[in-house]
Amino acid sequence: MDWDDLRIFLAVARTESLSGAGRRLAMDASTVGRRIARLEAAVGAALFLKTPQGYALTAEGARLVAPSEAAELAATAASEAVRAEAGITGQLRIGAPDGCANYLLPQVARDLCDAHPGLEVQIVALPRVVNLTRREADMAIAVSPPDTGRLMVQRLVDYQLHLAGHRDYLARHPPLRDLADLKGHRMISYIPDMIFDRELDYLSATGMEVAQISSNSVAVQMQAVRAGAGLGIVHDFAIPFAPGLQRILTDRIALRRSFWLIRHADDRASRRLSLLADALAQGIRAEVLRLEGLLGPCPVRGT
Incomplete structure (x- = not known):
């Protein structure tokens, strides 16, 4: 059995598509398909079942994953040994x-x-x-x-996050002396149903229930705060990239992640x-x- 065929098999198993495996391997999808067919002929069994969702492993394919990954580790170790001096x-x-x-x-x-x-x-x-x-x-x-x-x-x-706003926004809006003052301000945060980790639920720290501007991207949120669109919880390590941003209510809102x-x-x-x-x-x-x-x-x- 050819290790290169096993490498292609693993790529299809992991991406669940010929095109995805081809992109990962820098190989044409039709070539991937031919190589999978060759491997199936060699083992005498179908390894994948084509479904509307993609290429799913058959029972025989699932049994081939572990030995293929073992071969992958051995090939990686051999390659590293050859390149050790480089x-x-x-x-x-x-x-x-x-x-x-x-x-x-x-x-x-x-x-x-x-x-x-x-x-x-x-x-x-x-x-x-x-x-x-x-x-x-x-x-x-x-x-x-x-x-x-x-x-x-x-x-x-560990890293820090604080509520922040652009100085131009802060100059145009009522002063912030306590959390209650946030009710007069526009909030920027994550789209609630797209928060993929509970640690990203920053809005709850402000006591506000709704963000008027939201995104699943931290970078988009940061750019909205930088544009003076409102206030948002931002990473301290990102603030140097956004001149004009100021941390506010730091004795009331300070997150550590x-x-x-x-x-x-x-x-x-x-x-x-x-x-x-x-x-x-x-x-x-x-x-x-x-x-x-x-x-x-x-x-x-x-x-």
């Missing part, structure tokens, strides 16, 4: 919520690529938790530790991914501390 190279795909992806990972990716010129970093910003079981990424950053799955979980860093690094348990044996995970963790910690340190102490009361 340093860390190849592709690293990182999944992250868009706040981290927009305001932290670009700088961290820059430093990783500077340190390892042969490295290619891909940042996947998704408004949901990245699925490592389906290999959507090599590792993921999340705002809550997962409670299921064969995963390695590492706490990275954490980033977690998540890896598939099978990757424990990969020295390459372990080294990259350590470098990624150090980079994110340092960048959060640097950016939050640019803000200085919080104002005690009001604007």
Whole structure:
């Protein structure tokens, strides 16, 4: 049985489509289909059932996943052994919520690529938790530790969030001295039914029930606050990217959250991914501390 056919099989199993596997493998979908047909002929069984939702594994296909993943690990280990003297190279795909992806990972990716010129970093910003079981990424950053799955979980860093508004907006609207004063202001937050993690429910900290402007994207919310459209809970580490933003009511509203690094348990044996995970963790910690340190102490009361 050809390892390359197993590699293609795993890509289809994880993406549940020929086109998705083709994009992941830089291969034409028709070629993927032919290779799957060749593998099915070799094992003497259908591995996938085509459904309206995509390509679902048959019972025979499901039994082939574990040995294929074992072959994948062996191939990865062999490749790393050959490249050991050349340093860390190849592709690293990182999944992250868009706040981290927009305001932290670009700088961290820059430093990783500077340190390892042969490295290619891909940042996947998704408004949901990245699925490592389906290999959507090599590792993921999340705002809550997962409670299921064969995963390695590492706490990275705590970060701060505060209510903020643009100075132009604050100059045009009534002063804010206490939480009750928020009733005279427009709020910006998440779309309630698109909050994919309870840690992202920021609006409840303000005592307000409705946000007049909402988005499933932290970056969009941040741009709305920057445009003077209203007030929103924002990451302290993002404020340096938005001149004119001011933290307000900091003695009334101050949130602390954490980033977690998540890896598939099978990757424990990969020295390459372990080294990259350590470098990624150090980079994110340092960048959060640097950016939050640019803000200085919080104002005690009001604007």
